[in-house]
Amino acid sequence: MYSTAFLDLPALQAAAGEVPLPGSKSISNRVLLLAALSSGTTTVHDLLASDDTRVMLDALRQIGCVVDESGGSTVHITGLGGSTPLSPAKLFLGNAGTAMRPLTAALALLGGEFELSGVPRMHERPIGDLVDALRQLGCQIDYLGNDGYPPLRIAHAQGVPALALAAPIRVRGDVSSQFLTALLMALPLAAVTQPIVIEVVGELISKPYIAITLQLLARFGIVVEHQNWQRFTIAAGSRYQSPGDIHVEADASSASYFIALGAIVTGATGQKDAKSGIKIQGVGLDSIQGDIRFVEAARAMGAVVTGGPNWLQIDRGAWPLQAIDLDCNHIPDAAMTLAVMALYANGTTTLRNIASWRVKETDRIAAMATELRKLGATVEEGADFIRVTPPERVEDWKPASIHTYDDHRVAMCFSLAAFNPAALPVRIEDPKCVAKTFPDYFEALFSVAQVAAPQIPVICIDGPTASGKGTVAAAVAQRLGYGFLDSGAMYRITALAALQAGLAIDADHEARIATLAQTLPVRFEGSKVLLGSDDVTDAIRTEEAGMNASRVSALPAVRTALVQLQHSFRRLPGLVADGRDMGTVIFPDAPLKVFLTASAACRAERRYKQLISKGFSASIEDLRADLEARDARDSSRSVAPLKPAQDALVLDNSDLTIEQAVEKVLTWWQERQPFAASAQR
Ligand SMILES: Nc1ncnc2c1ncn2[C@@H]1O[C@H](COP(=O)(O)OP(=O)(O)OP(=O)(O)O)[C@@H](O)[C@H]1O
Numbered sequence: 033m034y035s036t037a038f039l040d041l042p043a044l045q046a047a048a049g050e051v052p053l054p055g056s057k058s059i060s061n062r063v064l065l066l067a068a069l070s071s072g073t074t075t076v077h078d079l080l081a082s083d084d085t086r087v088m089l090d091a092l093r094q095i096g097c098v099v100d101e102s103g104g105s106t107v108h109i110t111g112l113g114g115s116t117p118l119s120p121a122k123l124f125l126g127n128a129g130t131a132m133r134p135l136t137a138a139l140a141l142l143g144g145e146f147e148l149s150g151v152p153r154m155h156e157r158p159i160g161d162l163v164d165a166l167r168q169l170g171c172q173i174d175y176l177g178n179d180g181y182p183p184l185r186i187a188h189a190q191g192v193p194a195l196a197l198a199a200p201i202r203v204r205g206d207v208s209s210q211f212l213t214a215l216l217m218a219l220p221l222a223a224v225t226q227p228i229v230i231e232v233v234g235e236l237i238s239k240p241y242i243a244i245t246l247q248l249l250a251r252f253g254i255v256v257e258h259q260n261w262q263r264f265t266i267a268a269g270s271r272y273q274s275p276g277d278i279h280v281e282a283d284a285s286s287a288s289y290f291i292a293l294g295a296i297v298t299g300a301t302g303q304k305d306a307k308s309g310i311k312i313q314g315v316g317l318d319s320i321q322g323d324i325r326f327v328e329a330a331r332a333m334g335a336v337v338t339g340g341p342n343w344l345q346i347d348r349g350a351w352p353l354q355a356i357d358l359d360c361n362h363i364p365d366a367a368m369t370l371a372v373m374a375l376y377a378n379g380t381t382t383l384r385n386i387a388s389w390r391v392k393e394t395d396r397i398a399a400m401a402t403e404l405r406k407l408g409a410t411v412e413e414g415a416d417f418i419r420v421t422p423p424e425r426v427e428d429w430k431p432a433s434i435h436t437y438d439d440h441r442v443a444m445c446f447s448l449a450a451f452n453p454a455a456l457p458v459r460i461e462d463p464k465c466v467a468k469t470f471p472d473y474f475e476a477l478f479s480v481a482q483v484a485a486p487q488i489p490v491i492c493i494d495g496p497t498a499s500g501k502g503t504v505a506a507a508v509a510q511r512l513g514y515g516f517l518d519s520g521a522m523y524r525i526t527a528l529a530a531l532q533a534g535l536a537i538d539a540d541h542e543a544r545i546a547t548l549a550q551t552l553p554v555r556f557e558g559s560k561v562l563l564g565s566d567d568v569t570d571a572i573r574t575e576e577a578g579m580n581a582s583r584v585s586a587l588p589a590v591r592t593a594l595v596q597l598q599h600s601f602r603r604l605p606g607l608v609a610d611g612r613d614m615g616t617v618i619f620p621d622a623p624l625k626v627f628l629t630a631s632a633a634c635r636a637e638r639r640y641k642q643l644i645s646k647g648f649s650a651s652i653e654d655l656r657a658d659l660e661a662r663d664a665r666d667s668s669r670s671v672a673p674l675k676p677a678q679d680a681l682v683l684d685n686s687d688l689t690i691e692q693a694v695e696k697v698l699t700w701w702q703e704r705q706p707f708a709a710s711a712q713r
């Protein structure tokens with residue numbers, strides 16, 4: 033997951049390949065709660081690991097369920113099975129509507145004293161209609177902030193009060209279907225001797241989500257009949273019973289981004305073994321999730337979608353996409369993706385009946401309109417619709433920094449704007465908000481995006497020994513979410529491998545060392561460097577190893593042998609590379625080259641402190657002599673000598689702190705970004 037302040041997506045043109053999707057959020061959180069209410073242990077397979085499931089799991093533990101997460105995406109829940117939950121308890125539910133609403137109802141019917149709260153946005157998301165329905169029954173629920181919104185307290189310390197179950201329980205269905213879902217999952221706890229009837233007031237929105245609830249209730253032994261989605265009857269004698277094992281389908285809403293991707297892109301031309309289209313694993317056309325009907329909308333816009341029980345294949349069909357006018361009440365979440373697909377359509381797309389967008393993670397109608405306009409689209413918004421006209425000409429597209437409003441779906445759907453015909457990069461602010469449902473979304477996108485190496489940005493930081501290149505480069509990479517290439521490590525490892533193989537580092541052994549370098553079994557795992565199965569992290573960091581690296585690096589055949597390995601680090605979303613010839617030889621097309629230097633005295637002192645802090649003994653004078661000898665050799669060798677590239681910016685950091693040097697490089701980088709000026713909202 034990218035936890036950076038922003039993630040810059042370079043312009044992307046092509047994509048193809050296979051994407052496995054994470055489990056559905058809606059199914060995951062429903063299954064967790066149902067397992068918690070049941071007798072017995074439920075093994076939940078393919079559970080989504082995300083912010084929303086995290087808060088649900090934590091809450092279930094707090095109320096006394098046994099939760100075993102030791103099996104990765106397989107989680108075992110031993111439910112309460114009729115016993116009273118642990119209380120009092122304060123439950124923090126983040127921004128998870130799928131936890132806040134159903135837990136409120138379930139805990140009210142289980143008894144105990146609970147405070148339920150969330151992030152500030154959760155405290156702006158309505159819950160009044162659900163609380164009204166529960167109060168109708170006789171539950172005592174108090175608002176701790178504003179009436180109608182969390183945080184709230186369930187005050188049943190003395191047990192559940194006598195409930196008024198004879199008359200139908202009325203709940204509004206036109207604001208959020210989660211209120212009805214919450215009641216459907218909680219009321220079976222009270223349907224012991226008599227059936228319970230729920231009547232929906234107003235037109236029920238998002239019926240497919242209710243269909244998921246009913247299907248999952250059936251898996252846990254609860255029978256609910258409904259008449260025309262307006263009147264629901266929970267059978268008398270209801271009793272939650274674990275199904276034992278249950279599998280979570282992949283998320284159909286998450287699939288929408290890759291369905292859209294398949295509709296927008298072609299595979300890169302001229303690539304060997306070029307695949308075409310996007311294949312999604314984990315969810316198929318027979319999905320129980322309502323958002324699978326996004327497929328119909330994507331087809332209407334031009335996508336060619338085929339599928340089986342657990343997969344979907346998407347290929348580009350009509351191009352440009354066809355504009356549509358669609359009632360999206362049945363696919364409220366996935367419909368946001370249509371608004372971004374509309375950027376690639378041949379006219380104006382209108383998405384209707386989406387009033388529920390206004391009360392989601394953010395006001396999604398306003399958010400989508402604002403961000404689409406930044407890209408150059410013309411957007412009209414109303415209480416319950418959005419109308420999107422794409423930029424008229426290629427020149428009308430604008431480079432945009434997309435604000436994401438702590439809304440995972442805004443971040444994910446706007447990533448598709450990186451495929452714009454103007455080949456402009458797109459900045460996604462706060463990319464970690466995708467953690468709500470799809471923590472590795474951007475990794476998944478990059479895994480199928482096909483981009484020519486020159487399109488992937490590289491920042492080169494070259495300079496003499498101990499100037500701070502590695503430190504600054506690693507920090508810049510971390511701030512941008514880019515990969516990091518420590519090219520010096522390649523030479524250090526080659527020298528070590530040569531010596532281990534009994535080869536003296538000299539011209540006589542050049543060919544053999546080069547062969548060795550070409551097939552180095554090297555792996556970088558976090559901060560560890562592995563050569564074969566040996567951890568050589570420390571062994572390559574000694575001064576002697578640096579000197580040996582300098583000798584080996586003067587052999588031209590060795591340098592050639594290491595080029596491909598270094599190029600292989602150029603991957604999305606970008607790379608920061610440090611060394612001696614990054615800007616001059618390895619990445620001559622890099623858009624930013626920095627030559628980082630500092631006085632010899634300063635560098636010797638830094639290296640001295642560095643070695644002492646690691647427990648090595650050292651003398652400043654010896655170190656200075658060594659580094660000057662190394663620099664002299666590196667600067668005077670015939671191939672790829674140490675020198676600033678012609679277009680490098682020189683930064684003498686003798687009097688700068690590490691942070692100041694990092695900021696300077698980042699400032700230079702920002703100045704090269706087209707959306708630097710438009711980064712504010
Ligand atoms: N601006 C700075 N001020 C103070 N110390 C710094 C600064 N930059 C780097 N250092 C420190 O100097 C030491 C050497 O830095 P670093 O290892 O990053 O240099 P390098 O140029 O990558 O060296 P080498 O060429 O050997 O790979 C580190 O301990 C680092 O923390």
Ligand SMILES: Nc1ccn([C@@H]2O[C@H](COP(=O)(O)O)[C@@H](O)[C@H]2O)c(=O)n1
Pocket residue numbers: 497498519520521523524578581582583585586610611612613614662666
């Ligand atoms: N691009 C590079 C990087 C390094 N070298 C040589 O390796 C030695 C060790 O590098 P460190 O950055 O890890 O200190 C260095 O002295 C150079 O001789 C190189 O040639 N090209």
